[in-house]
Amino acid sequence: MLYNVSMRNLNSKSVLITGSSRGIGAETAIAFAKQGCDIIITFLGEISSAEVTQKKCLVNGAKSVELINLDVRSTASIRSALKTVNLKYGGIDILVNNAGVIRWKKFESQSDEDILDQIETNLVGLIMLTKYALPHIKDTIINITSGSASHPVVDLSVYCASKYGVRGFTEVLAIEKPSLNVYSVSPTMTSTETTDFHGMPAERVADVVVQTAKDGHGKPSGADIKVWEVIAQKYATTPWS
Numbered sequence: 001m002l003y004n005v006s007m008r009n010l011n012s013k014s015v016l017i018t019g020s021s022r023g024i025g026a027e028t029a030i031a032f033a034k035q036g037c038d039i040i041i042t043f044l045g046e047i048s049s050a051e052v053t054q055k056k057c058l059v060n061g062a063k064s065v066e067l068i069n070l071d072v073r074s075t076a077s078i079r080s081a082l083k084t085v086n087l088k089y090g091g092i093d094i095l096v097n098n099a100g101v102i103r104w105k106k107f108e109s110q111s112d113e114d115i116l117d118q119i120e121t122n123l124v125g126l127i128m129l130t131k132y133a134l135p136h137i138k139d140t141i142i143n144i145t146s147g148s149a150s151h152p153v154v155d156l157s158v159y160c161a162s163k164y165g166v167r168g169f170t171e172v173l174a175i176e177k178p179s180l181n182v183y184s185v186s187p188t189m190t191s192t193e194t195t196d197f198h199g200m201p202a203e204r205v206a207d208v209v210v211q212t213a214k215d216g217h218g219k220p221s222g223a224d225i226k227v228w229e230v231i232a233q234k235y236a237t238t239p240w241s
Contacts, residue, residue, distance in 0.1 A: 007215050010035040010210070010214060011037070012037070013139070014037070014038040014085075014091070015039055015092075016042070016085060018129065019042065019043075019098045019100060020043070021046075021052075021053055022053070023202060024187065024205050025041075025096075026041075026202075027206035028096060028098065028206040029053055029065075031203070031207055032062075032210055034060050035210065036062070039054075041066070041067050042081065043070070047069070050067050051067070070099075071125075073120045073121060073125050078132050082136065085136075086136055093140070094137075094141075094142070095129075095141045096209060097129065099122075099125065100121060102118065102159045104156065110157075118158045119158065122159070123165040126143060126166060126169070130169075134177070140180065141170075141181070142212055143166050143183070145163045145185065145186045148160045149163035149167045149186060149224075150224075167224060170183065170224070174220075174222030178221070181221050183212050183221065183222070184224045184225070185205075186224055186227060187205045187208075187228075200231065204227070205227050208227045208231070211230075217230060
């Protein structure tokens with residue numbers, strides 16, 4: 001069932017995208033830049049990739065681009081980042097929780113560090129950032145999950161668990177915060193460093209994320225937007241071609 005949802009104008013909206021120095025996050029930042037948004041790029045550690053993405057955003061029409069070092073596993077880092085954002089933009093119109101890590105290993109081969117890093121980044125970090133950002137979010141929260149939250153994938157047991165958790169968190173948050181638009185977006189395998197550049201172009205995932213911010217693809221808050229379904233409909237072809 002589709003819902004009648006008015007198309008939201010994204011021009012001049014402030015958009016915070018975690019893990020946006022490369023991959024899906026970087027392409028999402030560029031896609032929002034094309035809508036005339038103020039972009040907040042977060043990165044962890046090395047700034048050079050973030051600076052490249054910043055330049056691409058400005059070339060593509062961003063009103064402004066802020067670079068912030070953010071570790072979503074650290075409450076202190078989250079608080080510091082949000083303080084900077086709120087001082088400059090007076091809040092966040094759209095939050096895209098994209099930061100994530102993955103370990104392609106069978107469960108018994110995963111170290112304690114492997115397990116904790118995935119859970120703390122993909123699930124706990126996402127929840128904690130949302131908690132502290134929530135009083136300052138004006139419009140939309142989009143949580144990037146995964147096709148592995150719909151279909152089990154061998155060698156991704158812990159990653160799947162973290163993404164199933166994101167999906168459940170999104171559904172309940174949408175009920176508790178009816179004043180906000182809350183969605184999860186699930187990509188299939190996407191061409192990034194994580195997949196050795198196999199799969200769907202990251203730009204297509206980014207386009208689906210931006211459209212989610214505009215109208216939720218006609219679905220109610222709390223819905224999971226499956227990228228491969230949207231792309232197959234739009235292009236009448238396999239999503240990776």
